[in-house]
Amino acid sequence: MTHSFNDNDDHIYDIRNATAAEHAAVNALALEAWQILKPGYAPRAWDGMLAAIAKMSGLAEKGELIVAAGPERIFGAVAYMPPGASNPVIFPEGWPSVRMLVTRPACRHRGIGRRLTEECIARARRDGAECIGLHTSPAMTVALPLYLRMGFTKDQDLDAIAGAPYARYVMRL
DSSP states (O other): OOEEEEOTTOOEEEEEEOOGGGHHHHHHHHHHHHGGGGGGSOHHHHHHHHHHHTTGGGGGGTSEEEEEEOSSOEEEEEEEEOTTTSOTTTSOTTOOEEEEEEEOGGGTTSSHHHHHHHHHHHHHHHTTOSEEEEEEOTTOTTHHHHHHHHTOEEEEEEEEETTEEEEEEEEEO
16 A cells, blocks of 8 residues: 655655665665664674665565655665564564664655654554564664654663664554
8 A cells, every 4th residue: 555745845755665676776775874873883893784784675575665755766665574574583473573764864854764664563453463573773863762752662682783782672553
């Protein structure tokens, strides 16, 4: 299903599944969005993180790659991992999860990330899930407060990733 939005700066966009032709643009957007996070990670691990981030579209192999797309560019993206597709090292069996929420830096604080996360929550409900999870870090100074405002609560600490502390968060549906 496609949902259309218009923010206060006349960015008209749809929330919908990404097409295969958009995968390269999603990967480029992920790299652009992650640049602000560099100070939160170990310098020796940063290049490895970027190599993984540059493959964001690969999440579409097991999940649903969702974009906030305007007529000429993608403003944000996220992957919804349905029950049975989430990383079993991080999430209990059957939990759906939100993965790799990214928003174009020039478009932050306009509700795009919230709308993409709400779409993941709607899909978890569609799938009959009792909860939805995500993992994030205090290094993500925009995303973590957003998730907390939306009602996600910290479930447990996780092992650090590339030198940054991480925790698992959950929202009961």
